Amino acid sequence: MTRPPQHRPVIVVGAGPVGMSAALSLRALGRPATVLEAGEQDRLRPGSRAIFVHRATLEVLDRSSPGLAGDLAAHGLVWQTKRTFYAGRQVFARSYPPPEPGALPHFTSLPQVETERYLLEACKAAGVEFVWNSEITRAVTGTDGAELATVTGDRWTAEYVIAADGARSAVRRALGVTMAGSRSDGWYVVVDVEETTAPLPAERIFHYAHPAVDGRNVLLVPFAGGWRVDLQLHDGDDPERLSEGAGLRRWLRAVLPPRYADRVAWASTYQFLQVVADDFTDPYRRVLLTGEAAHLFAPFGARGMNSGVPDADAAATAAHVALSTGVPARARAAVEDFAISRRRAALFNRDAAGDALAHLRPDAEQRVRLAEAARGAAHDDRLGHWLDTAPYGPREIPPGNTVYKY
Numbered sequence: 001m002t003r004p005p006q007h008r009p010v011i012v013v014g015a016g017p018v019g020m021s022a023a024l025s026l027r028a029l030g031r032p033a034t035v036l037e038a039g040e041q042d043r044l045r046p047g048s049r050a051i052f053v054h055r056a057t058l059e060v061l062d063r064s065s066p067g068l069a070g071d072l073a074a075h076g077l078v079w080q081t082k083r084t085f086y087a088g089r090q091v092f093a094r095s096y097p098p099p100e101p102g103a104l105p106h107f108t109s110l111p112q113v114e115t116e117r118y119l120l121e122a123c124k125a126a127g128v129e130f131v132w133n134s135e136i137t138r139a140v141t142g143t144d145g146a147e148l149a150t151v152t153g154d155r156w157t158a159e160y161v162i163a164a165d166g167a168r169s170a171v172r173r174a175l176g177v178t179m180a181g182s183r184s185d186g187w188y189v190v191v192d193v194e195e196t197t198a199p200l201p202a203e204r205i206f207h208y209a210h211p212a213v214d215g216r217n218v219l220l221v222p223f224a225g226g227w228r229v230d231l232q233l234h235d236g237d238d239p240e241r242l243s244e245g246a247g248l249r250r251w252l253r254a255v256l257p258p259r260y261a262d263r264v265a266w267a268s269t270y271q272f273l274q275v276v277a278d279d280f281t282d283p284y285r286r287v288l289l290t291g292e293a294a295h296l297f298a299p300f301g302a303r304g305m306n307s308g309v310p311d312a313d314a315a316a317t318a319a320h321v322a323l324s325t326g327v328p329a330r331a332r333a334a335v336e337d338f339a340i341s342r343r344r345a346a347l348f349n350r351d352a353a354g355d356a357l358a359h360l361r362p363d364a365e366q367r368v369r370l371a372e373a374a375r376g377a378a379h380d381d382r383l384g385h386w387l388d389t390a391p392y393g394p395r396e397i398p399p400g401n402t403v404y405k406y
């Protein structure tokens with residue numbers, strides 16, 4: 001006999017950073033929040049992911065969970081100096097004063113696994129219901145809401161579903177929503193190394209054409225407890241050889257003091273997707289797609305989680321408004337506003353991250369421009385500033401966004 005479905009007003013699918021942010025926003029709005037997660041409780045999520053949490057993200061999280069931003073900032077790291085090198089020569093450096101005591105810093109650099117730990121604690125304290133081992137395999141929507149089914153045959157119904165089930169989103173696929181965009185053809189090796197007992201100064205360093213690694217670009221970013229090292233491969237490089245064993249240790253020793261080569265926590269190879277869902281909702285306006293279920297960007301510029309958190313907050317607000325109004329047209333409009341505004345932001349972020357990728361893979365003309373800028377940087381600070389900032393894409397906020405930076 002099949003079990004009857006369980007009902008909740010709003011269900012969040014996925015307990016990644018975006019799903020947990022959505023749950024916190026729902027609780028802050030006075031709504032119950034239930035999160036269905038495929039993984040088991042206390043699952044370990046391997047791999048290098050977000051480290052850079054922008055202040056705008058901290059502010060959104062702190063509105064729904066007062067004190068959370070302070071915890072993330074206190075446990076993260078803020079580097080005060082950034083440097084850019086071209087072919088081994090420094091072309092730009094800037095230092096900033098330390099964050100004001102008691103104020104939120106401009107950013108905090110913290111491994112995603114830690115950010116998720118604090119989010120989970122905040123969710124539990126706020127009374128969020130988690131249902132682990134609940135992989136959604138089916139989603140259908142209709143005029144009254146959505147129905148979900150798990151791999152074990154459990155069924156759930158809700159007036160609204162916030163889909164935060166990541167890049168391979170089963171909810172998005174079940175609804176037939178497609179993604180549009182491209183995949184970069186260049187490869188990157190991304191490595192996290194643990195800090196040693198003799199820590200390096202916490203500085204963000206970008207090398208164009210690092211001479212010790214045959215002119216490949218290298219980005220070094222400190223985070224609480226370690227370093228993120230991105231190596232941009234040349235065309236024709238073997239990603240596997242440079243991400244494992246002796247091949248990995250050889251280039252790591254060339255860009256960091258040798259003691260770090262034996263402290264590798266994760267090493268992964270990437271070709272980055274730059275894609276956005278064609279719609280952030282379904283025809284009945286019952287499912288709201290958020291985070292990587294709705295968009296994937298290259299990580300330069302740190303727009304993934306930093307835009308997923310505002311997606312989550314906007315989705316929770318839209319679901320709350322839709323549940324509060326007795327007028328179906330207003331409920332539809334709330335979800336449509338969410339879908340249009342967050343998709344517009346995602347397209348902007350995709351293109352901004354795409355600009356960063358294009359800068360990192362210059363054509364012949366751009367290569368000349370970069371070399372000229374590097375030559376002129378000693379006399380013209382604007383050239384050094386351009387070399388320093390361009391690898392992360394434009395800094396403007398998405399058009400029409402008044403509340404969210406990303």
Ligand SMILES: Cc1cc2nc3c(=O)[nH]c(=O)nc-3n(C[C@H](O)[C@H](O)[C@H](O)COP(=O)(O)OP(=O)(O)OC[C@H]3O[C@@H](n4cnc5c(N)ncnc54)[C@H](O)[C@@H]3O)c2cc1C
Nearest residue numbers: 014016018038050051052136165166291292302304305306
């Ligand atoms: C190398 C790298 C560096 C990055 N650096 C940054 C950075 O500095 N700053 C930044 O903002 N972003 C960064 N990002 C991006 C960031 O990691 C992602 O944007 C973020 O993890 C997306 O969160 P999410 O919650 O949408 O998806 P996920 O983190 O993928 O979470 C999805 C959750 O849904 C669950 N799930 C999946 N399928 C189902 C299902 N069928 N049913 C139920 N549950 C399901 C999963 O188990 C998971 O818990 C980086 C990414 C990479 C790869």
